[in-house]
Amino acid sequence: MSYFKKNLTIPNLLSVFRILLIPLFIYLYLERSAVDYGISAGVVLLISGATDMLDGYIARHFNQITQLGQILDPIADKLTQATVVICIAIMHQQNKFLIPLVLIFLAKEILMGIGSLVLLRRGARPTAALWFGKVATMVFYAVMLVIVFIPAMNDLAITILVAIVAAFMVFALIRYAMLFFQLLKATPKK
Template sequence: MNIPNILSVFRIALIPIFGYVYLNAQEQPWFYVAALILLLSGITDFLDGVIARKFNMITQLGKILDPLADKLTQAAACIMLGIRNPEFWVILALFIIKEIIMLLAGLKIYRRDKELEGSKWFGKLYTVVFYIIMLMIIGFPNLKTQLVFSLLVIMAVFMLFAFFMYIPVFLKLNKKKD
């Protein structure tokens, strides 16, 4: 297992720690700690990609682990936010539905022995937007509800943009003949 894959496993290991800290946070410093854990996850996400590309450490395992760590982290953040703020479940449900569809499409391609491609620029853009918005919402839980809702709508727009941009990529991969 190479360094980028170890970083992906580390990100997965951070998920329950983040969830515990965030769900049990009662005072502002603990919300900062939860946000810092999420930030650490985002930084290691960035680093694993840079290291994999720069040192030619891209592997099929990494092409599975990295997006898995991304999606598990994002799903956990959304679920935790929904637990603390039930009024946002509609927007958070969009994320979950989109991720289930992408997971099923990716599994279908993988099962047909197609080589998986790395993430695209639009997926990376969405991930950056996701982390920025979630860090704001999680780190500052006293933001006005309307501001939080607006931030989640912005996140949903970027998420849907990435989703629709991935459709032709999945269709092309699905049609590839080996």
């Protein structure tokens, strides 16, 4: 079976579709001259989140897990999340509490990426997303959807929602860091 045929799976196509939705979300969300655009951006984000859940389900239940998919899916996730955080920070730039969320998100992703590379260099395989990572992602999407769908939300409400997302991100980062050090300890240096 050729590489192309082996990787031409529904989950991989859904991951590519999610990546292709990113420019559409940016355009619709930042071009907020009409209320319809904000709603349309929210619908695009909902579709992206739904296809994220669907691709994982299909991959596991129909044995369509591929190495390409294991790379594409997290890339689509992180690009989408980064796009949403940055777009919301741009649209609500008067709210200075969004800047720490952007920084926490970037720090979490960079640290987790470095941790994965360290484990791979040692011959260990980084773990798949665990319950605390999935909960943090679900909270992230729920809060971001609320902010996208309610463009006139006041700064206090946005700040509270952002603090909730940041708390879940930090919690997930701490739990993954603990797991990283356990795996690092159990894996001898090459």
